[in-house]
Amino acid sequence: MTIRLRAHHLLCLLTYVGKGYSPAFTANYDGIAERLSRGEDILFVSGPDDICAPLLGEPEPHCLRDSAAERDRQAGDDVEGLLARPIRDGVRLDLDAATLMRLRLAFSAGHVRKACGGCEWSGLCGTVASGGYRNTRLQRPVETQNCPF
Structure with missing residues (x-):
């Protein structure tokens, strides 16, 4: 299966710890994080x-x-620059452990956070990132040595 994802939600997933707009929203988000953790790919929409x-x-x-x-536009531009590949409607991405680590390192350093400006969750996301992404729901098997998360 494939997860349909808008570009800025890729950034949101990096720090998602189980908080959301409603119980239904959170339950759905938990399921998506679990599916991605098991290796399903992303289709950007x-x-x-x-x-x-x-x-x-x-x-x-x-x-x-x-x-x-x-x-979405800001996140797509930032992530596209980081990964040196298109991040737009119709493009697929395998969020392997190395890519997840690269995204989280860039997020922590503030390199892919233009889309976060003015977001009500930005403070929580910053706290999660500065805390080493502990308790995040999106987890991938570590395929690389020296992963800080």
């Missing part, structure tokens, strides 16, 4: 993705706002 699904029944889901699309 524009607009609402598998993480957004529980919010789409709300009267005005924030995932449909222009601000979410702008976060």
